[in-house]
Amino acid sequence: MPIQTVNPYNSKVVKTFDEISDETLESKIATAHKAYQSWKISDIKDRSKLLFKVAEIMRSKKRELAELITLEMGKLIAQSESEIEMCASVYEYYAKNGEAFLKDKPIETTGGKAFVRYSPIGIILAIEPWNYPFNQVARLTAPNIIAGNVVMLKHASNVPQCAQMIQKIFEEAGASEGIFTNLYLAGKRIAKLAEDPRICGMSLTGSEAAGSSMAEAAGKNLKKSVLELGGSDAFIVLEDADIELAVEKAVLGRFGNTGQACTSAKRIIVIESIADEFLEKFKSRITNLKVGDPMDPETKIGPMVSEEALKTIEKQVNDTVKEGAKIVIGGKRIDREGAFFEFTILTDLKPGMTAYKEELFGPVASFYKAKDEAAAIALANDTSFGLGGAVFSKDTNRAINVANQMDTGMVFINESLASRPDLPFGGTKRSGYGRELSALGIEEFVNKKLIRIAD
Template sequence: MAIETINPYNNKSVKKFDELSEKELEGKIATADKAYSSWKSSSFAERKKLLNKVASLMKKKKKELAEMITIEMGKLIAQSEAEIDMCISVYEYYAENGEEFLKDKDVEVKDGKAFIRNAPIGIILGVMPWNYPFNQVARMAAPNIMAGNVIAIKHASNVPQCAKAIEDLFLEAGAPEGVYTNLFLSSKKIAKMAEDSRIAGMSLTGSEGAGSSLAEAAGKNLKKSVLELGGSDAFIVLEDADLENAVKSAVTGRFGNMGQACTSSKRIIVVEEIADAFLEKFKSRLEGLKVGNPLEKDTEVGPLSSEEAVKTIEKQVKETVKAGAKVVIGGKRMDREGAFFEPTILTDIKKGMTAYHEEIFGPVASFYRVKDESEAIALANDSSFGLGGSVFSKDIDRAINVASQIETGMVFINEHTASRPDLPFGGTKRSGYGRELSALGIEEFVNKKLIRIAE
């Protein structure tokens, strides 16, 4: 398996890396295990210092790191810079709040005393995606390192320079060798690693298939796991919504990162009363966007992450249109060098069509018109996914009532689904389980140890 940077702007190879041999892999796991034996006893002050130093280095290297993201997976440079900013906020957030989150918690008892002490558990193996190559790692690494665990990361094979850069940042920040370890491996090696007694937990962000495979391996070996998988977020616009805000949020929510986000607003569900007006404004915002080099600041439409990504989306759109859906705008790959696909809106999508049931991981919005609020909720819930979602209405109590009925891990009112260090992130149904970020994210891989004192 090639571990290689291929620039999706021109589909040219940039750099290749060798996969670890069995001997090299064993050496890295042994080093991580040795690091854990001392890191678990490190002070919160020491852990805080490390995370803040990583954040500081990322601030200094922001331009370099952002360009690396753009070259490896095609993200618009302004969005790559925003990703680095988000990482910085995640590292600083856990540096500032980690100790408080993990402090002893008293348990009310009738006699004597009891409390819960959060203790680290060991090496946490992370399998990370290419779409947010720095940020997704940060939200897994920061809380766990602050908790006293150590991290081993098998990153996506198409972002190896980002993968190596993260490890280099930790080493430059003064992390003992093994506290953060990058593993150049094929996905096929993950199930075998789950058998290693030194691996205490496993976390994956990625596809349903990859999540199912990791969960099976983790379960078979009695390892705790966290899965953040796909999504097909419903974006519900009620008739009393602020239309301009809803349209603006739909464009950003669906086409940010070229639609390559698990929480992208993939299903736009609009009440009939305002559906035509919404669709007209939505379409008009996509017309005339500048296509070009993602490294140039004025580019508005860049490439997808890879040629494979374009082919997958092209197939999904063709199948959906062949089954009777209509293309409002876009609908095909661009006739130019690189992994480009047109920003697309599909309508008249019915149950049984590809776009109705599958996650389309790219710049394709599925537009649905419904007669009322009840129909919007029913359509939102008619999905195997349950990650995020949005509700737009000027009546906040009404929006909360709708949000409470949507079967998903997160619902945002009057804004598209987003990620912040202080908000728990995660889903339900086939979108996975467990939570990242906030206080909940640091509690996933700790031993909540009861200490009981007799009266």
């Protein structure tokens, strides 16, 4: 796959980058390994200053960086600006809290003393996706930089300028060469890279196939890995919910980022007594929205990331309809230049249908009616994925009970699932393993070293 910027608004190739040679890759790894030797013993306050500076630079260049996101993957410009703000907050969060998170943890023991010390382990390889090209990188990079590790990034091949810009920001912030390194590599070279003993940990956010391949390479070489993969999140609306609030959050949760998010509200499950009312309000919210240039702040429907992504979601919808599902609204590509697909709602879905069992990574909502709470929970859990979910009810204790029965890594009550620096992020089942963000995110790639002192 070529490493290039292709503007999804008009399908034009903007810029192409060459993949680095084996010799250049070896030089970059050697530089990163050397940088680690001094970074791991650096004062944590200096690491914190670096992350604060990165956040400051990102905010000062927010519009420029947002336009780069929109150019490369088609996100609406307001959402791109929000991503940069979120990204800066992640760097600030670890700059502020890293030292406390990494403090020695005393252990109560009989006789003598003991504690756990968090020590860095080396170079961490980050394999990141295009849908949040700055923020996904920040979630892995910030906790590891503050912990004393160094990071090498293999970004998605369609956001090369975002990848390049992240390295430039670290350089501008004063990071020594090798603290953060961008690599222009094909995915097929990851398995070979995993064999290098200087690479000590690997993290991937992406598809099941990519995650399986990376996990195999990491496991074969006894490397710690973290995976954040696909999702088919259930958005449960109980009969006592605030319908207006639930509809508002469903639109945001499903169609934000043109539906291209792992934690998008892909399966909307509503108790049948209120389902028709909900569906009518949901449909009306996505009717007659302005389609157009994602750089235009008035645009509400921008392009998908690529023609390939559009064809994938188009085929999934067509196959599901052939299998007996119905289209409430949308269902086809928009007749204009660029990778545009209508906001879509599917109903009458049954087990075995394409949209029932597969992740829909685009602006398509699957709508289900459930007889009661138990049926809603069973339907929510009838998936191979387990990333996140949402429950809407005016009875908080009831909602918590439902959340407790959902087989997911995260559940949000009376709001659509969102990412925040202080909340752990990750899934279960085929949505991956490990956690990003919060105090848990800093513990993934450190040596939790026991130190025991005798009486």
